Amino acid sequence: MRRWVFPAVLVLALLGLGYLLRPKGHAFYGTRLLNPKPVDFTLEGPSGPVRLSEMPGKAVLLFFGFTRCPDVCPTTLLALKRAYERLTPEERARVQVVFVSVDPERDTPEDADRYAKAFNEAFIGLSGNLEAVREAAQTFGVFYQKSQYRGPQDYLVDHTATTFVVQDGKLVLLYSPDKVEATDKVVADLRALL
Amino acid sequence: MRKLGWFLLGLLGVALAQDALVGVKVAGGWVRFPARPDMTAAFLALENQSEKPFRLVGVKSEVAERVEVHETFQEMRDGKMVMGMRPVASLEVPPGGRLELRPGGYHLMLIGLKRPLQVGEKVKLVLVFQGGLRLPVDLPVEMR
Numbered sequence: 001m002r003r004w005v006f007p008a009v010l011v012l013a014l015l016g017l018g019y020l021l022r023p024k025g026h027a028f029y030g031t032r033l034l035n036p037k038p039v040d041f042t043l044e045g046p047s048g049p050v051r052l053s054e055m056p057g058k059a060v061l062l063f064f065g066f067t068r069c070p071d072v073c074p075t076t077l078l079a080l081k082r083a084y085e086r087l088t089p090e091e092r093a094r095v096q097v098v099f100v101s102v103d104p105e106r107d108t109p110e111d112a113d114r115y116a117k118a119f120n121e122a123f124i125g126l127s128g129n130l131e132a133v134r135e136a137a138q139t140f141g142v143f144y145q146k147s148q149y150r151g152p153q154d155y156l157v158d159h160t161a162t163t164f165v166v167q168d169g170k171l172v173l174l175y176s177p178d179k180v181e182a183t184d185k186v187v188a189d190l191r192a193l194l
Numbered sequence: 195m196r197k198l199g200w201f202l203l204g205l206l207g208v209a210l211a212q213d214a215l216v217g218v219k220v221a222g223g224w225v226r227f228p229a230r231p232d233m234t235a236a237f238l239a240l241e242n243q244s245e246k247p248f249r250l251v252g253v254k255s256e257v258a259e260r261v262e263v264h265e266t267f268q269e270m271r272d273g274k275m276v277m278g279m280r281p282v283a284s285l286e287v288p289p290g291g292r293l294e295l296r297p298g299g300y301h302l303m304l305i306g307l308k309r310p311l312q313v314g315e316k317v318k319l320v321l322v323f324q325g326g327l328r329l330p331v332d333l334p335v336e337m338r
Contacts, residue, residue, distance in 0.1 A: 067229070067230045068230065068233055069279075070226065070228075070233055070234050070235035070301070070303055070304075071235050071264070071266050071279060071297055071298065071301050072266055072277045072279075072298070073229075074226055074229055074235070075297040075298060077229070078337070078338060111230070114230070115229050115230050118227075118228075118229040118230070119229065141274060142274070143271055143272050143274040143276050144276075145271070145276075147278055147279075147280070148279075148280060148281065156278060156279055156280075157278075158271070158276050158277065158278030158279075159276060159277065159278070160274050160275060160276055160277070161275075161276075161277040162275070176275070177277065177298070
């Protein structure tokens, strides 16, 4: 009988060790930046300038697009709406979805904000002068360019469609347009960040 | 009751006959709720049940000034991944095949909406195929 005791204790000890050494914390689904990059911008909202760093304590989900974009932008904003609406009210209070127009010549701050709020009343939309928008896009490595130009009111904008997550003034997480649609995983990531 | 049965059977027969006559049908679709009041996209699937190809060459809608077939693409520019859309002149539905217009791929652009669209209402579109076939379809407005 006694000779079973040692192996049994050994097995239990190994199991215990395995448990203690298990990977800790949350395995992020989005692309985590190992060296979170400091980021900031000031753009125009419908009621005045909005500064990214003036949303302290919030995880900011940032997407660049244009309001005359009926496929890529709504697909991502609908994905962000699904994720946001899955959070509890307390969690939502610490998350801000921000849409930035890369078509500032046509999208006023009011247009951008109205567009964002069509998805959820708590979302905000920003635009600004050409220079400010270009700088903000550059900060995040966002490329944008007019295409299918038929006139000053009739063109499309090709643009980077990544969703950026900014926390405490730093870019911490990225989602490609494909990844951002996996609502469960995005929600789990946000909960791990908050 | 039996009369009703015959009537329904008759309707089914007419529907089947029309499908056979047309050879191409719409297997589901929706109009995306417009996040800005003047434009939106529509998505649908087409099934070709015949032995000849069908080519979609145009779309009309009573709610839009014009409808264009667009394709979403993804490519690297300046070392950055960029997404964009470009118009497509026509789309082929191969014999016995299926063509899906879905987010991130082909879609219909409804440009110049003439009135606000409500989630839940049906929007009438007419698909125009090479050879002159016009296929009417009612698609629901959905938040997706």
